[in-house]
Amino acid sequence: MATEDSEYWRWKEYNWKDPEMDWKDAEFITAGVDVGSVSSQAVITLDSKLFAYSNMRTGSNSPDSARNAMNWALEDTGLDLEKIQYVVGTGYGRVNVPFADRAITEIACHGRGANYMYGPTVRTVLDMGGQDCKAIRTDEKGKVTAFLMNDKCAAGTGRGMEVFADLLGIHIEKVGEESFKVEKEPPAVSSTCVVFAKSEATGLLRAGWPKNKVLAAYCSAMAHRVVTLLERLGVEKEFAITGGIAKNSGVVKRIEKELGLTALDVNLDTQIAGALGGALFAEALAKKAQKQG
Amino acid sequence: MQANYGYRDGSGEYYITIDTDKCDSCGKCVEACPSKILVMVSDPFDPMSDADIPIVIEAERKKIKYTCGPCKPVDKEREEPCIKACEPRAITHSW
Amino acid sequence: MYVAGIDMGAKFVKVVILDDGEIKGKGMAPTGFDLDEAANSAFNSALENAGIQKDDLKHITSTGAGKKEVDFRNTEVTEVGAAAKGAISLFPGSRTIIEVGAEEGRALRSDENGRVLDFVINEKCAAGAGAFTEAMARALEIPVTEMGALSLKSAKETPMNAQCAVFAESEVVSLVHSKTSKEDIARAIHDAIASRISSMVRRLSIEKDVTLIGGLAKNIGFVESLKRDLNMDINVPDDPDFVGALGAALVARKKAKEG
Numbered sequence: 001m002a003t004e005d006s007e008y009w010r011w012k013e014y015n016w017k018d019p020e021m022d023w024k025d026a027e028f029i030t031a032g033v034d035v036g037s038v039s040s041q042a043v044i045t046l047d048s049k050l051f052a053y054s055n056m057r058t059g060s061n062s063p064d065s066a067r068n069a070m071n072w073a074l075e076d077t078g079l080d081l082e083k084i085q086y087v088v089g090t091g092y093g094r095v096n097v098p099f100a101d102r103a104i105t106e107i108a109c110h111g112r113g114a115n116y117m118y119g120p121t122v123r124t125v126l127d128m129g130g131q132d133c134k135a136i137r138t139d140e141k142g143k144v145t146a147f148l149m150n151d152k153c154a155a156g157t158g159r160g161m162e163v164f165a166d167l168l169g170i171h172i173e174k175v176g177e178e179s180f181k182v183e184k185e186p187p188a189v190s191s192t193c194v195v196f197a198k199s200e201a202t203g204l205l206r207a208g209w210p211k212n213k214v215l216a217a218y219c220s221a222m223a224h225r226v227v228t229l230l231e232r233l234g235v236e237k238e239f240a241i242t243g244g245i246a247k248n249s250g251v252v253k254r255i256e257k258e259l260g261l262t263a264l265d266v267n268l269d270t271q272i273a274g275a276l277g278g279a280l281f282a283e284a285l286a287k288k289a290q291k292q293g
Numbered sequence: 294m295q296a297n298y299g300y301r302d303g304s305g306e307y308y309i310t311i312d313t314d315k316c317d318s319c320g321k322c323v324e325a326c327p328s329k330i331l332v333m334v335s336d337p338f339d340p341m342s343d344a345d346i347p348i349v350i351e352a353e354r355k356k357i358k359y360t361c362g363p364c365k366p367v368d369k370e371r372e373e374p375c376i377k378a379c380e381p382r383a384i385t386h387s388w
Numbered sequence: 389m390y391v392a393g394i395d396m397g398a399k400f401v402k403v404v405i406l407d408d409g410e411i412k413g414k415g416m417a418p419t420g421f422d423l424d425e426a427a428n429s430a431f432n433s434a435l436e437n438a439g440i441q442k443d444d445l446k447h448i449t450s451t452g453a454g455k456k457e458v459d460f461r462n463t464e465v466t467e468v469g470a471a472a473k474g475a476i477s478l479f480p481g482s483r484t485i486i487e488v489g490a491e492e493g494r495a496l497r498s499d500e501n502g503r504v505l506d507f508v509i510n511e512k513c514a515a516g517a518g519a520f521t522e523a524m525a526r527a528l529e530i531p532v533t534e535m536g537a538l539s540l541k542s543a544k545e546t547p548m549n550a551q552c553a554v555f556a557e558s559e560v561v562s563l564v565h566s567k568t569s570k571e572d573i574a575r576a577i578h579d580a581i582a583s584r585i586s587s588m589v590r591r592l593s594i595e596k597d598v599t600l601i602g603g604l605a606k607n608i609g610f611v612e613s614l615k616r617d618l619n620m621d622i623n624v625p626d627d628p629d630f631v632g633a634l635g636a637a638l639v640a641r642k643k644a645k646e647g
Contacts, residue, residue: 050510060562060565095308104337104340104342105337105338107337107338108337108338108339108340131555137295143339144294144338144339145294145295146294146295146296146297147294147295147296147297147338148297149297149298149354150300150301151354151355152300152302152354152355152551152552153300153302153513153551153552153554154552154554154555159554159555159558160554163554173453191512192512192513193512193513193514193553194514194552194554195519195520195523195553195554196491196512196514196519197512203421206421207421228301229301231295231310232297232306232308232388233295281340284340284341285340286343288341302512302513304509304510304512337570352549355551356551356587357589359587359588359590362587362590362591
């Protein structure tokens, strides 16, 4: 659709399930639903193993977004919501997940989810969401040992990058590769504030900078912004990035360079970390509830 | 857990750090805060724990530079009421 | 004796020409991206307005974010210094001066001679500056110049949660969707920025009289919100955006006298 093409900031939506797994063999079927400001995810786990997930845009109404994400994750699995023993809601709209048994903070869920996705050696998780940025330190079990969050300001969040994708007319999914099409790395945009960075960028464009160069300058500024956040918390290896921005190599590679650390790689959608952590907590809580009778 | 609440802006870093490993859940900091920005809740960052910890209310986290302004000591002798009230010394301010 | 003050703001360059302390000419030009051109254009229009030549000027003092970019300046003065001198000359009783420009907000306490005693600055964040109302006006799809009058029609408080201009834009859009009237939204916008400005001002001990200057002072909606939030009356000069340039010109006059 033509209208879709002009929306440079939109991510693709999709769902996935593990064809090798059968829910009928599982003792515990649990789910996590992460209703974020921009996108929502639902994850279903079978005995602590990832079984199916969905990732879609958040609509104007949190309960509907939660239901849609859950239904899409359930699609073609043969499962229905009734068979799921425990559901955890997380994210910005976590208290608005009507079928959730409990709401858990994103910080706790991202720590837990990253531990599953990247393995127990992960000590520092950077989650870059649509409207916030979280730095989390965890132990080998995925339990949070320290955290820091910025949700006051759009700098260093997905929203800031969307503003630039829109301004430059470069699709959000292409930002990474486009930002490396520069002869020499330009100095970072000097304003932290997205509004001021935008006027600075407009000035650079007028001064004849190609779009890619402006984009590179903004990616560096964003990387620098989150690195200061990470450094305040202290970075310990191994290091991983979750959330939408983790898919943006233009920011990731520049964060790695500034930190002098390589982020762990994973063959999973980095946006599902929160919902996945939620599903794993759901199982632990279901077990706890069973024990208590 | 080192729980940091606050933000960084053009003028500096404003964080209240609560070390929950030191916290004994007495709740005196909550009573001491004149602006009522602290509450005791079941640990929101560890769903498997039953311990109560103080947290900075979500809506307050974006404006502590201003809310905490009146408590900022005029000299080095005085401490902020929340810090002073905490016997295990679990609370620190970054500014 | 002619002297001039030039205020290189983030959005506009303002120039004031004085003749023995009396305003003889004014000039203004958008800052844009070529500072030299903007400075010359505002300067020439002020010269024309005063009916004098550049050579007639004894001293030129610059101020504002781009004060070092003015090649033809003799001296420069800080923004806070210029604000204090300018405001005191218009309202001698001013002891607390608030200035809100396009990209910065600041507050200062001054003595009766325009000497700065204490000040606070909010920079690097659009939420505490005129850029905030501009971005919100765009989100509301009304000209920024109409925002003030529009908000005065509202008698209702509508809370805005976002502390960031980018997030506030989305909040404005969702308020529009939830059928909140444009009048109420405009008021919410002014209340939001006024509350941030007054929090900043409160970090100083506020002493009366309070004078508000800078471009945002032209917005009557913001002025009302700020009065309400500070719970006191505020002086607002006729050309609040020229006060910095006036202050710089007063500094130039002093320098010229000192020889």
